[in-house]
Amino acid sequence: MTIDRLDVSYGDMWGSHEGPTHPDPIPSALAARRHAAGMSYAVLLSSRERPLGMVERWPRGRWRVYLFDDASRRAQMIDFEPFGTDRLLASRNTPLTEGDRETLTVEGLSCPAPDFGDWQVFAPFLAQQGHEPAVTVVLNDVSVHEGAGPLRPTNIERLFVPGPRDTPDGPAVVELGDAGPLRITSGRLAVSDPGWVAGPRTVAVPPGEYPVTLSLLRATHEIRVAAAKVTFSDAPTHAWEMTLRPDEDPELLGEGEFYGVGVDTGTVAFMDATRTVDEEGLDEDVFLPLSSVDRPSVELPGTETEPNLIAFSAGWGDGSYPVWTGRTEDGQAACVVVDFRLYPADQEMETPGGTGPSPA
Incomplete structure (x- = not known):
């Protein structure tokens, strides 16, 4: 033929x-x-x-x-x-x-x-x-249509609103957890797997101490970190953006794709960009203390020369997860959020007299 x-x-x-x-x-x-x-x-x-x-x-x-x-x-x-x-x-x-x-x-x-x-x-x-x-x-x-483009930051704020959620594994409840203050000395926040700190995602922020909040998804027998946030400003978030490395271009992403933090130890950390990590001590200081029952986060204290580090369990474990930077109306970083995508961020939340949560 x-x-x-x-x-x-x-x-x-x-x-x-x-x-x-x-x-x-x-x-x-x-x-x-x-x-x-x-x-x-x-x-x-x-x-x-x-x-x-x-x-x-x-x-x-x-x-x-x-x-x-x-x-x-x-x-x-x-x-x-x-x-x-x-x-x-x-x-x-x-x-x-x-x-x-x-x-x-x-x-x-x-x-x-x-x-x-x-x-x-x-x-x-x-x-x-x-x-x-x-x-x-x-x-x-005969290729597919352009579609909606890369993953969008849909209703990230709702990740940190307590209340019931529908998940692929059944009903659960979101609770908020305080992981403690994070100290930034260099003017750059880093988001990374603590076992692989080379090439982290970084965001410019003023030096200071900032609260770290966990969105904890509690089921019958365990608790998982659904999202983690470090907050730099009381000003409201005006816009969200994907946290990119200098060589990353979102125009090269397909529909629903994202550049995210890679996880190979089941753990993510917020830290100052200058912080170093002793890999030999991670098992004893980070990985073993973390628990899906009662300890979703752990702090590595600072030293005379380095600021502290706050690590937390990464949702269901290894993979890649989007990191979003929320910016104020004048473009300053208001917060940084890691979403572990345990449930749809844009689902409707149950209210008194309402119909309950429903995935969008």
Whole structure:
């Protein structure tokens, strides 16, 4: 069959995903922004809802092409390296079907290095799996719509309003906990896993001592930290923003995605940006004292040269969690919140005579 038209869709890198569609589809506009930023993404080339090829854009100008057989299975993989300023040269051509693992020849396999959208350059390789391209192949964008964009800070204040909540694990109650005052001496707050303090998320704040408040979600047999907040001003929060590192661009995020604090020890900490941590003492001083029964936070006291550190359990444990900075009307930091996303922040709260909480 001659292929004269290819449907084009975009997504995140597939990894070990074996299906015939994107596991995480993204809009073409987002893929274009990632292309311009040198980031990775995947392009699926299909015809009549059958996948024929998948193109992965890798760092440093490298590309990988997967070819699908008639059963919509990835049957062949071709890796391309930059060659000169405007060409790609195949470095490996590998069958992926059972019983045929010998690398195929790469002699003569090359193509122009594509600008974003120039996917016709990969069409000739479809013939290696019997999908014969026409002299002219028309591309049809069938990617998903742009959507609502990155995760938004919806009703963050409600995380710290006591009362009943509906959660995926059943009803629970929010209580507020005082984790003590945090001392900032350098003028920068840091938010980090205390076991991995390199590269924290930081916010400029005036030096001083500031209260740390925990939103505690209490169920029948345990208590979890749903959110944590350090407050720098009595002025009301006028706007919320995602707390970003200098090299992070929210325009490169898909719908509902966020840049957050990475957690690998089940714990997050507020600290001064100059604070150092003795990793050998963390088990005894932080991780073992924390308890989902009666101790959701712990303080590492300051020393003569360093301010204190307040650590708290991270919701259900390891993962990545959004960090929001609330700003006053004049742009100053009013507070910083880590949301562990144990329940929807925008759900309606029960009031006397009301209908009870309902997820938005």
